[in-house]
Amino acid sequence: MPTALPDVATMRRAIEHAVRAPSVHNAQPWRWRIGPEGIDLFADPDRHLPATDPEDHDLLLSCGAALHHLLLALAALGTSARVERFPDPGHPGHLARVRPTGAAPAPGAVRLAGAIALRHTDHRRFASRPVERAVLDGLVRTAAGWGAHLHVVGAGAARRRLVELMGRSAGLGQQQIDYAAGIARWAERRPGAGDDIGAAVDGRRAGGVPGRPSPRVPHGVEHVDASVLTVLSALTDDRLGTLRAGEACSAVLLTATDLGLATTPWSRPLAGPRVRAAIARDLPGPAVFPRIVLRVGRARDGAEDLPATPRRPVGQVLEVVGPDHPAG
Numbered sequence: 001m002p003t004a005l006p007d008v009a010t011m012r013r014a015i016e017h018a019v020r021a022p023s024v025h026n027a028q029p030w031r032w033r034i035g036p037e038g039i040d041l042f043a044d045p046d047r048h049l050p051a052t053d054p055e056d057h058d059l060l061l062s063c064g065a066a067l068h069h070l071l072l073a074l075a076a077l078g079t080s081a082r083v084e085r086f087p088d089p090g091h092p093g094h095l096a097r098v099r100p101t102g103a104a105p106a107p108g109a110v111r112l113a114g115a116i117a118l119r120h121t122d123h124r125r126f127a128s129r130p131v132e133r134a135v136l137d138g139l140v141r142t143a144a145g146w147g148a149h150l151h152v153v154g155a156g157a158a159r160r161r162l163v164e165l166m167g168r169s170a171g172l173g174q175q176q177i178d179y180a181a182g183i184a185r186w187a188e189r190r191p192g193a194g195d196d197i198g199a200a201v202d203g204r205r206a207g208g209v210p211g212r213p214s215p216r217v218p219h220g221v222e223h224v225d226a227s228v229l230t231v232l233s234a235l236t237d238d239r240l241g242t243l244r245a246g247e248a249c250s251a252v253l254l255t256a257t258d259l260g261l262a263t264t265p266w267s268r269p270l271a272g273p274r275v276r277a278a279i280a281r282d283l284p285g286p287a288v289f290p291r292i293v294l295r296v297g298r299a300r301d302g303a304e305d306l307p308a309t310p311r312r313p314v315g316q317v318l319e320v321v322g323p324d325h326p327a328g
């Protein structure tokens with residue numbers, strides 16, 4: 001007989017932490033349901049940008065990150081959980097069902113949950129003190145543990161080549177135009193509704209220069225500092241592989257945060273199958289499917305703490321279904 005679920009208030013609290021996950025353009029493309037089976041995670045089609053994300057990569061990465069955040073939040077609240085990914089073959093938007101088990105969580109998960117409130121996307125120049133190889137190797141292992149592959153790009157020629165490919169992606173004619181239009185549309189919706197991309201980016205730039213993110217090479221990539229570029233790849237070129245890459249993305253970002261590192265996720269420069277294929281060709285080892293670049297480094301001495309980006313209130317993204325709250 002399955003163990004009783006935690007009460008609704010506890011599961012709601014876990015979701016409040018889960019929505020702190022990073023998401024593309026701070027779109028927060030998720031919906032949650034608490035029901036008799038546990039917590040269900042759904043993709044929110046209203047918050048998907050098909051023009052900029054035709055293959056759902058960003059959607060799935062963002063939701064995967066939120067799923068990983070949820071598991072950590074449950075751990076911090078005292079329980080491990082069982083995850084079923086894509087539990088309903090007839091409903092591809094139903095991404096996961098999470099059932100808290102009541103078993104003691106892993107201590108590492110409890111610790112990592114503490115990094116949720118500390119992690120921020122940081123576009124600034126990083127310090128010139130390098131990140132130790134052993135730390136980077138640890139991040140590679142973290143990604144592997146969550147079913148994805150992290151490749152640490154060497155400084156010099158390898159980095160220059162990746163940056164060149166990232167710039168190429170942004171210059172794909174109509175795709176770029178659609179992309180910029182998609183971003184502009186997103187930036188204009190519901191200002192102040194807790195999902196403003198401008199709030200996510202403005203004021204984050206070196207020198208505080210305001211403005212929308214450029215669809216060309218992402219801000220920060222040109223910095224000459226000791227940041228390291230890594231490529232996070234899915235192990236399979238399908239929705240499950242990408243969702244798991246999102247979970248790994250969260251695990252890598254939070255592990256880095258826990259180690260006192262600063263991070264920047266960039267998926268926009270990988271928007272385009274040709275660029276992804278070119279990046280994949282440069283990666284040694286068995287075939288993998290690049291999904292996102294993660295920049296890792298150290299904040300400069302004296303760098304100010306970054307403010308938290310806004311989120312939609314949980315009440316807007318959560319439905320509770322049960323005897324007292326039947327599904328509508």
Ligand SMILES: Cc1cc2nc3c(=O)[nH]c(=O)nc-3n(C[C@H](O)[C@H](O)[C@H](O)COP(=O)(O)O)c2cc1C
Nearest residue numbers: 022023024025026061120121200265266267268309
């Ligand atoms: C899948 C994914 C892709 C992202 N791609 C980019 C990107 O290309 N450029 C960028 O500046 N930020 C990117 N971000 C960072 C988001 O803009 C950021 O997570 C969001 O604004 C919330 O801010 P926070 O991470 O500080 O909480 C991405 C985040 C995720 C999860």
